[in-house]
Amino acid sequence: MTTDILAYGEAMVEFNQRQHDARMYLQGFGGDTSNFCIAAARQGARSGYISALGNDHFGQKLRELWLAEQVDASHVASDAQAATGVYFVSHDQNGHHFDYLRAGSAASRYASAQLPLAAIAAAKVLHLSGISLAISASACDAGLAAMAHARKHGVRTSLDTNLRLKLWPLERAQEKMREAFALCDICLPSWDDISALTGLDDRDAIVDTLLSYGIGLVAFKLGAEGCYVATAGERRLVPAYGVEAVDATGAGDCFGGAFIARLTAGDDPFRAARYANVCAALSTTGYGAVAPIPRAAQVEEILGSS
Ligand SMILES: Nc1ncnc2c1ncn2[C@@H]1O[C@H](COP(=O)(O)OP(=O)(O)O)[C@@H](O)[C@H]1O
Numbered sequence: 490m491t492t493d494i495l496a497y498g499e500a501m502v503e504f505n506q507r508q509h510d511a512r513m514y515l516q517g518f519g520g521d522t523s524n525f526c527i528a529a530a531r532q533g534a535r536s537g538y539i540s541a542l543g544n545d546h547f548g549q550k551l552r553e554l555w556l557a558e559q560v561d562a563s564h565v566a567s568d569a570q571a572a573t574g575v576y577f578v579s580h581d582q583n584g585h586h587f588d589y590l591r592a593g594s595a596a597s598r599y600a601s602a603q604l605p606l607a608a609i610a611a612a613k614v615l616h617l618s619g620i621s622l623a624i625s626a627s628a629c630d631a632g633l634a635a636m637a638h639a640r641k642h643g644v645r646t647s648l649d650t651n652l653r654l655k656l657w658p659l660e661r662a663q664e665k666m667r668e669a670f671a672l673c674d675i676c677l678p679s680w681d682d683i684s685a686l687t688g689l690d691d692r693d694a695i696v697d698t699l700l701s702y703g704i705g706l707v708a709f710k711l712g713a714e715g716c717y718v719a720t721a722g723e724r725r726l727v728p729a730y731g732v733e734a735v736d737a738t739g740a741g742d743c744f745g746g747a748f749i750a751r752l753t754a755g756d757d758p759f760r761a762a763r764y765a766n767v768c769a770a771l772s773t774t775g776y777g778a779v780a781p782i783p784r785a786a787q788v789e790e791i792l793g794s795s
């Protein structure tokens with residue numbers, strides 16, 4: 490079976506603070522590109538992951554998760570010399586915050602020589618994020634090499650900005666993300682990330698800048714407002730689906746996975762964005778990055794009745 494959507498990055502164990510007791514953390518799984526793969530698979534796409542894990546309990550649990558979710562993990566290496574990364578999510582009046590235990594993790598030791606070149610060349614879309622490039626110099630080189638290889642073989646590349654300044658300084662992020670934009674076909678920015686990366690605060694000026702890199706499609710994530718979808722010929726705000734959000738961790742990843750899944754299934758970008766808005770909105774109604782990601786039937790039921 491070929492894998493249509495491949496993602497490259499770091500999966501982690503998640504400990505997510507509960508609101509009723511600030512000392513209680515619920516264990517789950519995260520890592521933006523892994524969340525993306527699971528979101529795509531739950532919408533019926535054939536997705537697969539490129540990364541490395543430690544030879545530890547949580548690395549094994551991640552493999553079990555991908556097996557259960559039908560995400561192909563045959564391109565996830567095991568590194569006996571390093572640990573699987575961990576992160577904590579805490580919540581306050583300003584939203585959610587991440588703390589990491591991931592320096593030197595197995596995924597951060599990934600290098601270009603490990604890339605599954607034939608699988609990348611056979612995919613329809615290769616996805617990565619700012620985090621995939623931020624975790625180490627070797628992982629950054631591998632991510633950019635994977636994008637260049639995909640493009641060489643006519644595989645579309647997709648990039649979520651996911652800027653994490655705890656992982657790299659802004660100047661390096663700007664430099665490396667510019668290289669990634671130049672190799673990108675579909676960009677999935679969010680407001681805070683892209684305004685920090687470009688220094689711009691006007692939505693259309695940001696879209697103009699991204700299109701000027703040769704990016705063909707931008708789906709600008711706007712939280713509770715929905716998203717702004719832009720191609721060279723058309724720009725449209727696609728309104729959000731209204732929900733009572735309790736935890737937006739992973740909403741952007743869910744949006745990306747659903748959006749790319751629907752694009753590869755043949756939807757036009759505006760239709761795919763309408764679908765992804767509903768999918769991501771539903772994912773904010775439960776805690777954690779993975780558990781509340783809905784399946785296609787739930788999303789289609791809402792789309793069919795609205
Ligand atoms: N409060 C919300 N209500 C409805 N939909 C939401 C809400 N928050 C996020 N979403 C959906 O999730 C998508 C991604 O969320 P956003 O916060 O913009 O991205 P990121 O997590 O990457 O910062 C949005 O484009 C929207 O479709």
Ligand SMILES: O=C(O)C(=O)C[C@H](O)[C@H](O)COP(=O)(O)O
Pocket residue numbers: 519520521522524576587620651653737738739740741742743778
């Ligand atoms: O920060 C990281 O390195 C992670 O991968 C942890 C989270 O799973 C994602 O960051 C969620 O990302 P959002 O969809 O933007 O909420």
